[in-house]
């Protein structure tokens with residue numbers, strides 16, 4: 001039984017209650033945003049299973065535990081900056097090659113694609129590495145590469161620049177859009193841009209309820225809720 005939570009209606013609702021109540025209530029009004037037509041996904045740990053060991057990456061890059069890797073890189077002067085950036089690219093390409101599809105990823109993306117939805121990716125990774133990961137997990141054909149935004153195409157999350165760029169390109173509004181991700185930045189960027197937010201995490205307890213409209217344990221679960 002699902003124990004996901006939703007806070008769109010300003011009350012934390014257990015999805016186990018919601019899924020049981022959908023038929024009884026003739027629709028779960030706080031989940032109506034699942035019918036939206038523009039979907040933006042984080043990549044690593046959301047469409048792929050988490051394979052990045054960020055602490056190991058920080059260690060390899062000589063950064064402090066818990067440091068924001070991109071912010072630390074940005075604050076590093078030349079010539080170390082270029083060396084560090086090249087090292088980071090290498091590490092990320094390594095992890096891209098190891099990418100494993102998250103449960104239900106092809107099903108949910110095919111479903112949204114067939115529904116005629118716009119699909120975008122907003123990642124702090126590089127676009128070429130993101131495209132490689134999408135290829136490895138077998139869903140690259142569902143994305144127009146111009147809507148796969150990496151850190152060179154948009155300011156990094158949680159800056160809303162990337163979402164604004166996508167909405168501008170699609171001629172869409174934030175109220176038609178959902179941002180899906182596994183980390184705080186993904187939820188913060190959705191909040192900053194005014195989209196609905198979905199947190200995908202196997203954890204039973206929602207970590208950032210103030211940033212999260214819907215908490216699901218997997219893309220499978222999200223896909224099931226969409227079909228209600």
Ligand SMILES: [Mg+2]
Nearest residue numbers: 042044045182
């Ligand atoms: Mg992620």
